[in-house]
Amino acid sequence: MNESMIISLLLGSLAAMVPIALTSIGAVISERAGVVNIGYEGILMFSAFFGAMFAELAGNGWVGLLGGALVGLLFGALHGFLTVYLKGDHVIPGIGLNLLGYGAVAFGIRAYWGTAGQHQVPNNAQISPLWMDAFGNALSPMVPITIAIAVIAWWVLFKTPFGLRIRAVGENPEAADALGINVELYRFTAVLIASALAGVAGAYLSVDWLGTVTKQIAAGRGFIALANMVFSGWNPLIALGGAFLFGFFDNLAIYIQNNPWLAGTIPWQFIATLPYVVTLIVVAGIIGRARPPKWDGRPYKRE
């Protein structure tokens, strides 16, 4: 392995880290407030589609990211309304959202662009890289932004009164309520932040990293982000590290697939299972040490 390969693997891992990190950080915030959402896969799909649509209409990739955030917010509001205010089940709307996202993107690509299954995002609607070498290795501005978001999320969650309240409503809503904290408002806000971050992550897939919209563009990243959240022990900084690890394995599989010697020795499909196998091992190993917030996934009704 020479230097340029290492650079390419490193940059590739960073690029693959971004969507998983952003989604996991959001999920950490939401679950710290006590709201489970397993619909991030669907939000990624929707925001990848609408992000590309907005970016093309505006001729600007950043508008796409913003559009993705707005789409995320919309679905967050729906999920928050059902779970926080109507006290409904937390898991079922997420399942619906995922199915809806899968169908809507495949439908949307055909209905809006008239192509089957895939649409290339034009260059003027993509985010330009911060840095790029002669081999096409690139660094997106979203990489440092994601790192900054992880640090800010950690700081807000653990060092500010706002973060303390978020954690309080997820850990002990009765006590928080007794102290005069509006449990529902904090939970709803956390859900909105989480889904907006997932929305940015989804738009990043289409207008930045992959530069295309495909009908399976999320490829399980919404679920990997949830696993990564558990792995992180509900901590945004560790979630950033975990996302990098996933990014690395993701790239390793692509690298082996493209290397004729390695591809003949190990079937690439086995390498492709690695991120999922590693998740299982890690999650199984750290459980017991890390525990979810006490009221995670439980609706709070004032007595």
Place this chain on the structure above:
Amino acid sequence: MNLKDELRGYVKPVAESVLAILIGAFIGALVLWFSGYSPFEAYYWLIRGSLTSVDGIAETLAKSAPLILTAITFAIGARTGLFNIGAEGTVYFGAMAAIIVTQYLQNPIAGLLAGLLIGALWALPAAVLKVYRGVHEVISTIMFNWIAFFIVSWLAVSVYYNPKDPNSTLPIPPSARLPLLVKNTSLSWAFIIAILAAVIIFIVMWHTKLGYELRTSGQNPRAAEYGGINPRRSAIWSFVIGGMTAGLAGAGIVMGTPPSYAITQGLANVYGYGFDGIGVALVGRNHPLGIIFSGILFGALSAGATAMQQHAHVPLEMIKVIEGIIIIAVAVPGLIDLFARLFRRGGA
């Protein structure tokens, strides 16, 4: 409980499911309209393609068979307090196992048993992780779905590929195929097997000691434990029985679907049944008999989608949009009460 009370207990959930379906159809119509399609034309062909001819009905029932089975996987999990979404990956394995085993034992029973067995085995790791390590089943079953996807893809492409057809695996040998119920359609014994499985699960869950233990563990784990029920044992049984039905679903698809009787490229013909099964289970209120009806409904959507695409030129993925909206509507707590209140206010 007398019969009248029992019936009354069924009315509300059925009404809520029907309402959720209507909401799905209505919002689906709005999406179609906004996207520049005619909702009337789309729905006309959807129904025409699935319910107005012998072929259409046969196709509907054929599509419903694997959905009924994967829905049972989720429903048993839900009844025992688990969100088992591992049916998807288990379907791939069930299909692959049926193909492999029937190459050697050219007999349909062997193929079905292979699906059942691999389903039970593939469910065990998630069960063990849940029971002994506390790993949440949503995370583990999703991870196992992806692992299954890659392993079965490898088996399909590199080991059991069809040398005469690069787009599929070796087919199920003719003597191991499930007989068709209606000539020149896809409706085979797989449908009968799915219905039988639903009835057996109904009997097991509501009329045996094991079923009582499983349901009690789901409703109130602490009370179950005081009552001498081992919740770990219940969780493992729940995963294993669910794995068996999903494995059977996969075996049924390859053994009972002409013309290929094989897994096609990219696992295309076995993909998605596990996820759709979740929707079928939710609309069927996690009850085997409800699932038979909702399975046939989802089967009709899937069968009619092709006609809708061909004649109304609406992309068939529209169906997934409608299904997603139905599930979200099902998730609205007290949907019927909410609607009744709105209606009363509107009427007054």
